[in-house]
Amino acid sequence: MSTSDRVRYALLAIFLVAGAASGCGAVSDCLRYSDCDPGLTCAYGSCVFPPQQDGATGDDGNSLGFDPGTTASGDSGTGFVVGGEAGSGFVVAADSGFVVNGSGSDAGIADTDAPAE
Amino acid sequence: MTGRRTFALVLLAACAWGTRPDVAHAQQYLIGGSIAASSGVEGGGSQNALARTRTRLRIGGDVRIDESPDDIFEFAAIAEVEPRSGFGADIRYARAAGDRFVVDVGLLGIVAPASLYGACASFNYRLPISKRTQIIVGPEADFFFLGSDLPDGTVLWELRLQGGLRVDL
Numbered sequence: 170m171s172t173s174d175r176v177r178y179a180l181l182a183i184f185l186v187a188g189a190a191s192g193c194g195a196v197s198d199c200l201r202y203s204d205c206d207p208g209l210t211c212a213y214g215s216c217v218f219p220p221q222q223d224g225a226t227g228d229d230g231n232s233l234g235f236d237p238g239t240t241a242s243g244d245s246g247t248g249f250v251v252g253g254e255a256g257s258g259f260v261v262a263a264d265s266g267f268v269v270n271g272s273g274s275d276a277g278i279a280d281t282d283a284p285a286e
Numbered sequence: 287m288t289g290r291r292t293f294a295l296v297l298l299a300a301c302a303w304g305t306r307p308d309v310a311h312a313q314q315y316l317i318g319g320s321i322a323a324s325s326g327v328e329g330g331g332s333q334n335a336l337a338r339t340r341t342r343l344r345i346g347g348d349v350r351i352d353e354s355p356d357d358i359f360e361f362a363a364i365a366e367v368e369p370r371s372g373f374g375a376d377i378r379y380a381r382a383a384g385d386r387f388v389v390d391v392g393l394l395g396i397v398a399p400a401s402l403y404g405a406c407a408s409f410n411y412r413l414p415i416s417k418r419t420q421i422i423v424g425p426e427a428d429f430f431f432l433g434s435d436l437p438d439g440t441v442l443w444e445l446r447l448q449g450g451l452r453v454d455l
Contacts, residue, residue, distance in 0.1 A: 200330055200337060200442055201435045203370055203400045211437055214335040 314352045320362075321345050322450025324426060330442040339444045340366040347455075348380065356382040360390060372396045376406060386412045394428065396435065404430035408448070418454040423447075 198215045199205050205216035321344070328339035346362020358380035366372035378392025388410045396402040408426035415421055428444040430436060 200328060200335065200437075200440070201400070201402065202437065203372065203435050214331060 312353070316350050316352055316355065317455045318348045318452055319346070319455055320348070320422060320450055320452040322422060322448045324446040324448030326426075326444060326446035328442060328444040331437065331440045339446065340370060340372065341368045342366050342446070344376075344448070344450070346376075358382065358388070358390070360392065364394065364396075366396070371399075372402075373398045374402070378406070378408075386414075388412065396433070400433065400435035402430045402433035402435045402442075404428055404432065404442070410448075412452065420452045421449070422452050423449040 199211035200214070202211050205211050208218070209216040210219045211217075323341065323343055325341040326339050327336055329336045343365045344362045345364075346360060348358050348360040350356075350358045360376075360378040360380050362376050362378075364374050364376060366374075374394060374396035376392055376394030378390040380388050380390035382388050389408075390410070391407045392405070394404060394406045406426060406428045408424060410422045410424040412420040412422050424447075426444075426446040426448050428446065430442040430444075436442060
């Protein structure tokens with residue numbers, strides 16, 4: 170094999186690698202965690218903000234995660250809708266269809282053990 | 287009688303010492319040093335994405351014994367220089383395939399700023415430019431499957447083209 174042939178093969182290899190690097194396949198932002206800037210993480214080939222931990226929101230000491238007397242939308246089927254007026258009873262309605270009606274209680278607190286009047 | 291026996295034993299030991307097979311003097315270590323740069327493409331992961339890999343510098347040495355010059359032990363420090371930096375090392379077993387071709391396999395690892403460990407294989411052509419100096423060029427394939435820098439379930443592969451200089455020391 171002559172020197173010119175070797176040079177030709179070397180140039181061909183360089184062009185193949187350069188071509189693959191420039192245009193072939195899906196281009197990725199990251200393949201390693203260290204490809205991303207500090208504060209970001211690599212997920213599915215892209216640098217993204219790391220996901221927040223569960224319980225980071227709504228953790229005010231209330232196990233239900235809502236403030237009594239306020240209304241929260243519960244369209245997802247997992248939340249509660251709470252509505253109450255002092256002196257006129259209270260209503261606790263969950264998306265599951267669980268409804269409690271009561272009257273004459275000023276407490277405004279749902280308690281299934283309390284006898285309805 | 288005891289003295290003659292002792293003298294005979296000492297004489298026998300001296301003869302044995304003086305006539306022992308001395309293979310160590312026939313062996314000679316042949317040492318070389320090299321510096322090379324490489325870059326290429328890398329891919330892997332569930333997306334099978336492709337990207338240009340980090341440019342790497344490799345500064346290392348190789349050792350072989352004159353009685354078995356085709357079996358070569360190689361070691362090197364490696365530094366990733368762009369677009370991100372990293373530092374590591376590799377060890378390889380190389381086998382000379384002819385006067386100018388060398389094939390090697392080994393283990394390599396990046397240890398900073400995050401760890402990455404895997405295996406490597408390369409094929410080098412050595413073009414002599416003087417009695418003791420050669421230009422080295424050839425492809426290299428790396429596979430990383432362990433380390434804190436690797437997302438879960440990902441095997442990272444790199445295909446590189448490297449070129450550099452090697453000197454017989």
